[in-house]
Amino acid sequence: MKALERRRWAEAARAALEARQSLTRAYAAAVIPFDFPMRGVWIRPAGVGYGDEWNRTCRRLARYGINTIFLLSATAGTAHYPSAVLPPSEILRRYGDQVAACLKAARRYRISVHAWIMCWHLEGASSELIRKCRREGRVQTDESGRPLDWLSPADERNRTRMLQVVQELVRRYELAGVHLDYIRFASARADFSPAVRRRYESAFRRWGDRWPPLLSRREEFGRWKVSLVDDFVREVSRTVRALRPDIRVSAAVFPEYPQCVRDVGQDWVRWVKRGWVDFVCPMNYEASMNTFRGLVDGQVRLVGIRRVVVGVGVTTAACQLTADQVLERLAYLDRRGLPGIIFFDLDATLLERILPLCGFGAR
Secondary structure, rough: OHHHHHOOOOHHHHHHHHHHHHHHHHHHHHHHOOOOHHHHHHHEEOOOOOOOHHHHHHHHHHHHOOOOOEEHHHHHHHEOOOOOOOOOOOOHHHOOOHHHHOOOOOOOOOOOOEEEEEEEEOOOOOOOHHHHHHHHHOOOEEOOOOOOEEEEEHHHHHHHHHHHHHHHHHHHHHOOEEEOOOOOOOOOOOOHHHHHHHHHHHOOOOOOOOOOOHHHHHHHHHHEEEEEHHEEEEEHHHHHHHHHOOOEEEEEEEOOHHHHHHOOOOHHHHHHHOOOOOOOEOOOOOOHHHHHHHHHHHHHHHEEEEHEEEEEEOEOOOEOOOOHHHHHHHHHHHHHOEEEEEOOOOOOOHHHHHHHHOHHHOO
């Protein structure tokens, strides 16, 4: 107060920050420890942990009670491990096999590792590969025919390639799970590519019809698109279980259901009920606690509490949470009895400001 009265703004700001930090520490002490069987984090190349720092990162994660890593191992356009199917990432060229390095360090600290795969998104792909995929008609397009940097699930070459990626990872590494991401269409305005048209017309024996389909057939077309994604999830599940029955299959999914079915062809409720995935990770990246709570409650009603590992967005484009906001979410999920949480994603903020207050390591 004296700093404010004397108009010492910098001093007042520091005092306010220190007071907030003290309150957050007191709040953390009041609500912890939490009891989640799975305490996970997504780790991607832009975050902490890649390169030659795996041992240090896993040691710190274990100290803070994290017991599961969802490691970005491959996208539709590049791999962070030596792949016979996908081109190597820059990180792989510079630092070597990231899946092997992560597993070696994680094993030392009893951390499980799930291979996170971006199924259709060409993130990290070279411009040459993107141009090649466009020339070959393998990418998704919008209604006007504009190409997107996403592979089309209607093209059999793409499906075969991504299944081969799954097979490589499962055969080569002692993984605890395979985690599917971007297992959907790019948006509600995709996919109208030649590959989709060929497959759709063949399925309904309706060649040469107007394209995109007439409004009267859009509902039929939408349901059929959903089946493309469903079929691929089923194929992945069968492939994984045939090779390693002990491995868990999961998926990162949009939180609003059934809107995600209509918009991007992602029917994750069906995937759970058919047994194709063991659990889903709804990306509940919401700044509003009321909205977050409503999403979780709805998801649990749809598939049951044991099948939901909640994604908490700490530093996402849509949502940046303070430590006390994260603790509020964890306290709610703990009271509800959720089996796990997964933070998006590992960076300095999460590692240094959030995880030390979560109390997972206090067990």
